Amino acid sequence: MRKLPAALLVLGLAVVALSLSSCGGGSGGKEGGTLTGSYASFPDYLDPSVSYTAEGWTAMYDTYLPLLTYAHANGAAGSKVVPALAESLPKVTNGGKTYTLTLRKGLKYSDGTPVKASDFAGTVERVFKLNSPGSTYYSGIVGAEQFAKTKTGGIPGIKTDDKTGKITIELTQPRGTFTNELALLFVALLPADTPAKPLSANPPPATGPYEIVKSEPKRSWSYARNPQWAKNNGKLIPEVPGGHVDKIDIDVIRNGATQVNEIERDKTNWMQTIVPADLYSKVKDKYEGTQFRVEHQINTYYFWMNTTKAPFDDPKVRQAVNYAVDSAALERIYAGSLVASHQILPDGMPGHKTFDLYPHDMGKAKALFKEANPSDRDITVWTDNESPNDDAGAYYQDVLTKLGFNAKLKTINADSYATIIGNETTPDLDTGWFDWFVDYPHPNAFFQPQLAGESIAPTHNYNFARTDDPKLNAKIAKLSTEQIGPEQEAEYAAMDKEYMEQAPWVPYGSITNSTFVDSEIDLDKVIFNPTFGQDLTSFQFK
Amino acid sequence: MEGRSPWYLAYRRLRRNRVALAFGGLFVAIVVFVCAAPLWADHVAHTGPNATHTLEKVEVGDEKREVVNREGKPVGPLWFGGGGKFFLGADGRLGRDEMVRLMYGGRISLFIGFLATLIATLLATLLGLLAGYYRGWADAVISRTMDVIWAFPVTLLAIALGLSLATGGLRVGPLHLSGSSIWIPILIIAFVYTPYMARPIRGEVLSLREKEFVEAAVSQGAGPLRVMFGELLPNLLSTLIVFFTLGVANNMLLEATLSFLGVGVQPPNTSWGTMIGDGFELISSAPLLTVIPGTMILLTVLSINVFGDGLRDALDPKSKLRLEAHAGIAEPKGTAV
Numbered sequence: 001m002r003k004l005p006a007a008l009l010v011l012g013l014a015v016v017a018l019s020l021s022s023c024g025g026g027s028g029g030k031e032g033g034t035l036t037g038s039y040a041s042f043p044d045y046l047d048p049s050v051s052y053t054a055e056g057w058t059a060m061y062d063t064y065l066p067l068l069t070y071a072h073a074n075g076a077a078g079s080k081v082v083p084a085l086a087e088s089l090p091k092v093t094n095g096g097k098t099y100t101l102t103l104r105k106g107l108k109y110s111d112g113t114p115v116k117a118s119d120f121a122g123t124v125e126r127v128f129k130l131n132s133p134g135s136t137y138y139s140g141i142v143g144a145e146q147f148a149k150t151k152t153g154g155i156p157g158i159k160t161d162d163k164t165g166k167i168t169i170e171l172t173q174p175r176g177t178f179t180n181e182l183a184l185l186f187v188a189l190l191p192a193d194t195p196a197k198p199l200s201a202n203p204p205p206a207t208g209p210y211e212i213v214k215s216e217p218k219r220s221w222s223y224a225r226n227p228q229w230a231k232n233n234g235k236l237i238p239e240v241p242g243g244h245v246d247k248i249d250i251d252v253i254r255n256g257a258t259q260v261n262e263i264e265r266d267k268t269n270w271m272q273t274i275v276p277a278d279l280y281s282k283v284k285d286k287y288e289g290t291q292f293r294v295e296h297q298i299n300t301y302y303f304w305m306n307t308t309k310a311p312f313d314d315p316k317v318r319q320a321v322n323y324a325v326d327s328a329a330l331e332r333i334y335a336g337s338l339v340a341s342h343q344i345l346p347d348g349m350p351g352h353k354t355f356d357l358y359p360h361d362m363g364k365a366k367a368l369f370k371e372a373n374p375s376d377r378d379i380t381v382w383t384d385n386e387s388p389n390d391d392a393g394a395y396y397q398d399v400l401t402k403l404g405f406n407a408k409l410k411t412i413n414a415d416s417y418a419t420i421i422g423n424e425t426t427p428d429l430d431t432g433w434f435d436w437f438v439d440y441p442h443p444n445a446f447f448q449p450q451l452a453g454e455s456i457a458p459t460h461n462y463n464f465a466r467t468d469d470p471k472l473n474a475k476i477a478k479l480s481t482e483q484i485g486p487e488q489e490a491e492y493a494a495m496d497k498e499y500m501e502q503a504p505w506v507p508y509g510s511i512t513n514s515t516f517v518d519s520e521i522d523l524d525k526v527i528f529n530p531t532f533g534q535d536l537t538s539f540q541f542k
Numbered sequence: 543m544e545g546r547s548p549w550y551l552a553y554r555r556l557r558r559n560r561v562a563l564a565f566g567g568l569f570v571a572i573v574v575f576v577c578a579a580p581l582w583a584d585h586v587a588h589t590g591p592n593a594t595h596t597l598e599k600v601e602v603g604d605e606k607r608e609v610v611n612r613e614g615k616p617v618g619p620l621w622f623g624g625g626g627k628f629f630l631g632a633d634g635r636l637g638r639d640e641m642v643r644l645m646y647g648g649r650i651s652l653f654i655g656f657l658a659t660l661i662a663t664l665l666a667t668l669l670g671l672l673a674g675y676y677r678g679w680a681d682a683v684i685s686r687t688m689d690v691i692w693a694f695p696v697t698l699l700a701i702a703l704g705l706s707l708a709t710g711g712l713r714v715g716p717l718h719l720s721g722s723s724i725w726i727p728i729l730i731i732a733f734v735y736t737p738y739m740a741r742p743i744r745g746e747v748l749s750l751r752e753k754e755f756v757e758a759a760v761s762q763g764a765g766p767l768r769v770m771f772g773e774l775l776p777n778l779l780s781t782l783i784v785f786f787t788l789g790v791a792n793n794m795l796l797e798a799t800l801s802f803l804g805v806g807v808q809p810p811n812t813s814w815g816t817m818i819g820d821g822f823e824l825i826s827s828a829p830l831l832t833v834i835p836g837t838m839i840l841l842t843v844l845s846i847n848v849f850g851d852g853l854r855d856a857l858d859p860k861s862k863l864r865l866e867a868h869a870g871i872a873e874p875k876g877t878a879v
Binding site: 257277278279280281282284285326328329331332333334335336385387388390391393394395397398408409410411412413 | 592593594596597610611612613614615634635636705708720721722804808809810823824825826827
């Protein structure tokens, strides 16, 4: 009996804490207000079916929801696929060829139109009708390739039932990455009557917590809370937070220094663009921890070596180069925006397990080089002209020269760089720089296009090292059909090491992004999703 | 009275122009400075123009300073504090010696300026002589071709050519130049500036070919080649010298523009234009990386222009009178010019 009041007190406190957390989204902080932000350029499209830039994806992450989405979380947790408009993750049957999902009941678009299962079919068809860059992810659906040509007659591989909300997708062959691809913005559901033309000036109705209420392409756009979120969708989709601010106004400010200045003077709350290189260290020194934070992204920067021709057909030479390149020097060349690593899979990618087979050792590099004694030492080093990649190429050339090569640097315009080095008729493709960003965090997106033998192509080749190991090819092919889980992640980690033992690349790190906010915003609350960037629902005034 | 040759008279006129001579001296000093690049690199800085020192430290007195700090900012000018190393600091995140690159870069800038002007002058002289001497269809073909090139803005045409040739190089028959060859900007600059020289040369040839000495040569049986190269060309020399001098300055500026935009001199070669482009990114934290090569271009172009003006006045005093008359400084005297 004497314990009852204490138990009641604890219960009462728990109820208060629970109710506070459910309405405020966390401890303290102000609800409401207008968030102001700046972009360096207007997104390619404010239309989820066609946008294919980081700017567009950040702008629409909280506006248009696909059946699945990426968790609203920082770092590796943000790489997890969670249900959005669908009740749960897909049921995969028929040897990985059939995906079944069910739409949550009672969902509505911001204009009040009910969300229907058939809207998914219409959305995928719209992706093909608009020749969206995302269409490649959905061309494996039965009948999709035919639809891409004719643009009529529907896609037979997608079956929907508006009454039950059931959506069945048939693939022509198993595709282990398809769950990730269902979480991309390209297939965020839009009403059936959405015109098949890009709608940046008049964005379609939303399903997420915010809707775009005004858009002036090239200049600005604004969000307001989606009225249907509070009434319907928000209660049905616990995986997506409702957001703290009521309105968001974004302006295009082309000059990076002006963007920084506006934040320093508290005139803008947030800038989407990375702080310009010449101001980076100043801003970092002054504001890190309070208004500035380095954000990790999933990408790998590396030097490739053509394994099919001398001198890089000798693994010893490639290993020597790996020992010779010093990631610490490259960290400085990237002015602190690079996190060094020496493996293919970057940190944050499922399957990443940290290792370094070739810690920098110039003595060891020279000894290995001497042992290999390559007869052909005249090589061409390729890089693009974008700063600081051009400097990375110049550094690499200097390292190779010090190692004993007669290295010639070739710097190509960034716009045509990948096309030129991806064309087998280009002469002297010996070694060079490249970086790889993925649209979604799946290790297959690294191995398949860049290291699998079947990816070697006469043009538009991304397997610059031209690796073609039958054992590893088979492993990539097997894993590409499987749903990713702990077992697959371990296999990808092992494959990372196996490739690095052959040393076709010199991976040297991942480039970071940054979040810079003014003094009014609570930086600790801001979420940076590795796929979508800053999560607008996470911004909160102090 | 002893007769004086026109060249001697020109020399005397030039000698009296102190300003022109001072700037000519400045230009010679700049040439000596860039020619000393290997000496400075080997014996003072102990590094080459492309050697990177990103992670190294340099001793300044008792202190050891990082050549590039953790944020990627290069060390500033050490003057002689580093024993001659990094006299003007490091060039950026690669930690290359700015002074060594400035000297080597100047060699390339001057080399391109001179060679492009030489090629343009030779081509323009040949085309101007052919068009002006033969007239008729030869003149029509050459002049219209020159007009077509002239119709494009010089810088835009050079950028367009630079963009395409810097990527794919140049292949004409057996001749193959890679995109990073410094011959690419040389040929581009020579090509775009040829019409600007060829047209006035043609005009002068048209005027000269009507003179009595040409008629005399023809009546003595001189053929077209003899007339063009034996009679007309010597009379064009003073014009060509002035064109050449002023052309070098113009061409150095165009090279700097192209290199700044990334379509001129390609890395790892450097010129003052590429150095301005490289330094531009760090203009707020290390402005000297842009200011120093910019100043070198300014001084070189200014010295060539002022000396070139002096040379023109010395070789063709009538032109000075014409200019002064045009500017209202002096009335032309004597016979019409």
